[in-house]
Amino acid sequence: MYNKLIDHIKQNVPGASIEKQIIEAYFTPKIFEKKEHFLMQGYTCTRAGFVIEGCYRNYMLSTEGKEVNTGFGFENWWLGDVSSFVNQTPTLINTQFLESTTLLTITAKNHFDLLERSQCFREYTNKLRSKATTASVLKLSELSESARTRYKVLLEKYPKIQQRISQKQIASFLQITPEALCRLRKFKISE
Amino acid sequence: MYNKLIDHIKQNVPGASIEKQIIEAYFTPKIFEKKEHFLMQGYTCTRAGFVIEGCYRNYMLSTEGKEVNTGFGFENWWLGDVSSFVNQTPTLINTQFLESTTLLTITAKNHFDLLERSQCFREYTNKLRSKATTASVLKLSELSESARTRYKVLLEKYPKIQQRISQKQIASFLQITPEALCRLRKFKISE
DNA sequence: GAATAGTCTTGATGTAGATCAACGATTTTG
DNA sequence: CAAAATCGTTGATCTACATCAAGACTATTC
Structure with a gap:
């Protein structure tokens, strides 16, 4: 199980010497059931997590209280809100x-x-942080496209997403209704 | 001029001892004319800048080549793309x-x-980075609201924005056409 | 494994905002 | 300072997506 994390560090910091023993000692395995929450708005993010197996969604609440998905995560992704985690302030996620x-x-x-003890974990964390910044900026610009275009882009990026994520959740991510996504699919597929 | 930067550091890292001489020595003043670019997509961000006086917009290009404003900055704001700056990779901004x-x-x-030489500059930078992350996540959820609501929120947050930023630029930020914003204002103001 | 709840699909209808066009007011440029 | 470009406004029309409703199909739950 720990090897999945070590492999992921290797991939992101190629050539570095991995302080395997040190790193592993800091992590605790945990299993969450479907529908459980890892993080909720208003609480402070006290733990970060690395996904060995499973998937999750991040969502925010609009001012009208509607849930809006901001992203999904799968194996080898990190979860937790960096801002809340680093500053120990309440999260919005x-x-x-x-x-x-x-x-x-x-x-x-x-x-x-x-981070203090392991050079390679420091480099690994830096790498992931800067990747995340890029990704979130990207998403903003994508929202100016039509739902149809955003759906197309999503499928190109994650062709397998339909096997893992329900249409309802994908619709929330695209910021359209499930009905609209359903109609989109009919045309999209035949194109 | 340098005092504006030092004051800003003081505000964000209260109580810290400021290495004034060291910090000031690292910065160079520069003046840009209206419409000049500080950063363009595809280039690498080689400099960061702190605004003493003036304002700017950040925008991205949609896949159809349309400009979409992602934010504005004024006095006491930093400009530059963290991801591009830190990793020296091409920016999208x-x-x-x-x-x-x-x-x-x-x-x-x-x-x-x-960052190596000044403890307080390190703390200051960390503080700003985590703030920036929160802000960009916020904007994503706001986009699920109607243009009317987003406009209202914008005005509440920056009441003076209309004096500094043209309607065309604000419309691009709200991701609506200038015509739509014009109509919005008529009702908004009378409400 | 029957009852219940949630998901996907399709149809009818409503609406926010886009697009196109036109004109006066302001700003920029030579 | 005159010419040209850009901006803000208003009207007419169009369209992508929302909303509401209802039936079939699929998961949960006790």
């Missing part, structure tokens, strides 16, 4: 599992310690 | 001045050096 999910978790304090 | 603007600029290399 909700994270809910869409399948029964196995994580390796680490507390904020331990994460901080590990 | 365009930054253009909307007024003649005076900056204090710093190169990527010097920024890196300064």
Whole structure:
């Protein structure tokens, strides 16, 4: 199980020497059931998690209280809100599992310690952070496209997403109704 | 001029001792004319800048080539794309001045050096980074609202924005046409 | 494994905002 | 300062998507 994390570090920091023993000691496995929350708006993010198996969605609440999905995560993704985690302030993000999910978790304090102790974990974290910034900026510009275009882009990026994520959840991510997505699919597929 | 930067650091890292001399030595003043670009898609962000006076917009290009404003900045704001700046990779962001603007600029290399040499600049940078993450996540959820609501929220957040930013630019930020914004204002104001 | 709840689909109808066009007011440029 | 470009406004029309409703199919739950 820990090897999935170590492999992921290797992929992102190629050539670095991995302090395998040190890193592993800091993580605790945890299993969450489908529909459970990892993080909820208003709470402070005390743990980060690395997905060994399963998937989740991030969503926010609009001012009218409607849930809006902001992204999905699968194996080898991290969950937790960086801003809330680093500053120990309340988060605006909700994270809910869409399948029964196995994580390796680490507390904020331990994460901080590990960054001090492990050079390669520091590089790994930096790498992921800058990747995440790019991704979130990208999404903003995509929202100016029509729902049809955004759906097309989504499918190109994650062709397998339909096997894992329900249409209702995908619709919320595209910020359209499930009905609209259903109609979109009919035309999209035949194109 | 340098005092504006030092004051901003003081505000964000209260109580810290400011290495004034060291910090100031790393920055170079620069003046940009209205409509000049600080950053363009495809280029690498080699400098960051702190706005002493003036304002700018950030925009991205949609796949159809349309400009979409992602934000505005004024006095005491930083400009530059963190991801491009830190990793020295091409950016996706365009930054253009909307007024003649005076900056204090710093190169990527010097920024890196300064982070090593100054404890308070390190804390200051961390503080700003985590703030920025929160802000960009916020905007995503706001986009699920109607243009009317987004406009209202914008005015509540930055009541003075209409004095500085043209309707065309605000419309691009709200992701509606200038015509639509014009009509919105008529009702909005009378409400 | 029967009852219940949630999901997907399709149809009818409503609406926010886009697009196109035109004109005065303002700003920019030579 | 005159010419040209850009901006803000208003009207007419069009369209992508929302909303509401209702039936079939699929998962949960006890």
